[in-house]
Amino acid sequence: AQRVTQPEKLLSVFKGAPVELKCNYSYSGSPELFWYVQYSRQRLQLLLRHISRESIKGFTADLNKGETSFHLKKPFAQEEDSAMYYCALSGLTGNQFYFGTGTSLTVIP
Amino acid sequence: EAGVVQSPRYKIIEKKQPVAFWCNPISGHNTLYWYLQNLGQGPELLIRYENEEAVDDSQLPKDRFSAERLKGVDSTLKIQPAELGDSAVYLCASSYLTGTGELFFGEGSRLTVL
Numbered sequence: 001a002q003r004v005t006q007p008e009k010l011l012s013v014f015k016g017a018p019v020e021l022k023c024n025y026s027y028s029g030s031p032e033l034f035w036y037v038q039y040s041r042q043r044l045q046l047l048l049r050h051i052s053r054e055s056i057k058g059f060t061a062d063l064n065k066g067e068t069s070f071h072l073k074k075p076f077a078q079e080e081d082s083a084m085y086y087c088a089l090s091g092l093t094g095n096q097f098y099f100g101t102g103t104s105l106t107v108i109p
Numbered sequence: 110e111a112g113v114v115q116s117p118r119y120k121i122i123e124k125k126q127p128v129a130f131w132c133n134p135i136s137g138h139n140t141l142y143w144y145l146q147n148l149g150q151g152p153e154l155l156i157r158y159e160n161e162e163a164v165d166d167s168q169l170p171k172d173r174f175s176a177e178r179l180k181g182v183d184s185t186l187k188i189q190p191a192e193l194g195d196s197a198v199y200l201c202a203s204s205y206l207t208g209t210g211e212l213f214f215g216e217g218s219r220l221t222v223l
Contacts, residue, residue, distance in 0.1 A: 032210055044214040086151050090210050095140050096165065097212060099151035
């Protein structure tokens with residue numbers, strides 16, 4: 001069965017410090033992985049997807065198939081990064097999405 | 110472009126009452142999703158439509174929940190009768206059938222059952 005695990009419900013870092021939000025997955029196949037973000041009083045929105053290999057707002061995420069992980073990283077956290085972050089997995093058809101339980105990131109000024 | 114529109118944003122009802130949520134997806138998006146989000150949890154899929162066909166409703170509690178997507182555009186999610194445990198945020202999302210895999214979410218409908 002497909003599953004997305006985010007082990008940290010809460011994460012606090014100081015401004016300027018590196019941040020890593022962990023995501024592990026289980027899926028019998030080759031999934032696509034995503035990070036979605038929800039800022040305060042805003043709707044859930046896509047942050048980045050692994051197939052794009054892009055850096056959005058300074059965040060990157062590398063898919064590690066051996067460790068079945070897709071951790072989100074940023075070298076220098078900013079206050080505006082404070083938000084809820086959800087790791088998500090998409091199945092074979094590309095239209096099945098499964099979300100993790102989310103990590104609430106707080107960047108301390 | 111208004112994005113995915115949901116209504117109502119907030120609804121408070123007493124248990125055993127019926128409730129309905131409406132969703133208007135982004136124009137041209139074939140796929141529509143209803144997700145349930147409990148406090149402190151991630152979104153959990155209730156039902157997925159491709160055009161007007163429900164292609165994944167395995168997680169929809171069919172004894173009290175129903176959904177429809179007439180004409181493959183707007184969708185309605187209904188609960189009858191509501192129970193205390195149904196208090197949650199109901200999220201609607203849409204995407205292209207063969208797109209980049211990005212979901213576009215609405216702002217959600219927060220249900221409180223007293």
